[in-house]
Amino acid sequence: KPKRAQGEIPITTQLQVLMKKTGVTKEEIEKLLLYDNGEVHFIKEPHPKGITTGQMEWALLLALKNAILNNSLSTDPEEVRSVCQEKGYYDKANFASVFKTERNAKLFRKALVKQGPAEPLSSDGQDALGELIKRIASEAEK
Helix, strand or coil, X not given: CCCCCCCCCXXXXXXXXXXXXXXXXXXXXXXXXXXXXXXXXXXXXXXXXXXXXXXXXXXXXXXXXXXXXXXXXXXCHHHHHHHHHHHCCCCCCCHHHHCCCHHHHCCECCCCCCCCCCEEECXXXXXXXXXXXXXXXXXXXX
């Protein structure tokens, strides 16, 4: 592996694909997160109005994290659950059903299911992640 400066985000193949497809820049990604000792730390987070939106935005951001750490633009449903519980976007009664709505299910190759495998983002999911990164990065500039 090439030597990187401390804290420099590794641009994996999957991250390159996302950046090329959506026009997201390394600078925009750097406004969202820090990469330190092999860990990703979000320094700017989404602040959506609703629980459902928060859940979906974190599902997308976790795919970004996995693209950096594991070269996989995918999201683990249990990781989403943990982050949503921590951030206050967890609605136990409706958590799983949010991923099954047509609008949200199309963001992944297959809908996320409880205790299920990590699912890769679909083309629509990659576009949605690109828009989310750009929005949070532009909010960070204000």
